[in-house]
Amino acid sequence: MEPIPTLSNFELMVMLAIIRIGDDSYGVSISNEIEETTGTEVLLGSVYDTLARLEQKGLISSAIGEATPERGGRAKRHFRATSKGIRVVRDTRQSLVKLWKGLPQLKGEEV
């Protein structure tokens, strides 16, 4: 049986952003989504490196889209989560929920 790939923190963020955005997932929308959600600036290079890794693992697929003038005539590359990708995200969530359950209160955390 093929082993289930594990996701790093940033890989999980990118996967979730792709799933949240849906059909219009491409580099800009993914990094904007992560920036708006986390409040920290995202490096586009890191996003693309992560997307390449996720595609290599078979968790997402990509297709070349339309070119627009504001992009200097360059085409967009759209991403979507594969069924395997969605399954891995679901498994990761279950694992994280299990890990969080029964965790003693963290130092400095307000009740």
Add this chain to the structure above:
Amino acid sequence: MRIQPAPAIATWFLKLFCSSAEDESLIGDLLEQYRQGRGRFWYWRQVTAIVLLRLGRNVRRLSHAVAAMRIRNAFTLLLVIAAFWAVLLTDIWMIFLIGIVGGVISGALIFLLGNGRNERGTSSAQIGTDHPVLNHPGISIHHIPAEGAAGLLFVFGTLFTFGVGVPAVREIFVLTAPLAALAAGILLYWHKHHSVKIEALDLHKH
């Protein structure tokens, strides 16, 4: 609405390292975000990160043998560039000394870079065995004039291709140029403080 042009040097730098068809969408994304109102500082930061990530990824993909070869190539090219800096910036008689050394080194460089170009089709197991280019017999004292001339041609060829666009050559050039400037500085410093010793080798005076 007038479209704000992206910083030209940063874009040139980006294209230098991201020239594949897959990178087109990345460059397009960067331009789109910049034109949405991000600043020049943001653009430069993004470009620098992309280039560093790309270099890191390329290094990780190389085998140890190929990485060692790349370092050797870069160091050799560094010496050639440093020699040219020294020739440009110091006395004319220095050309004789550096011409011989630079000629031999740049002659060797032809074969080293030949290795670099063939490395994609060469497994690390092949290096040091029967690969025709990798096992070139090397530089012989009898071939200095021919290889020196070929080496000089190579240097001018490198400068030419740097402008025209062979990514592999440009990558090595960009990586070694700052180091070459440093080496040229060291050479100039050495020349300033050891000029008597160099004059003893001046062929014009003997």
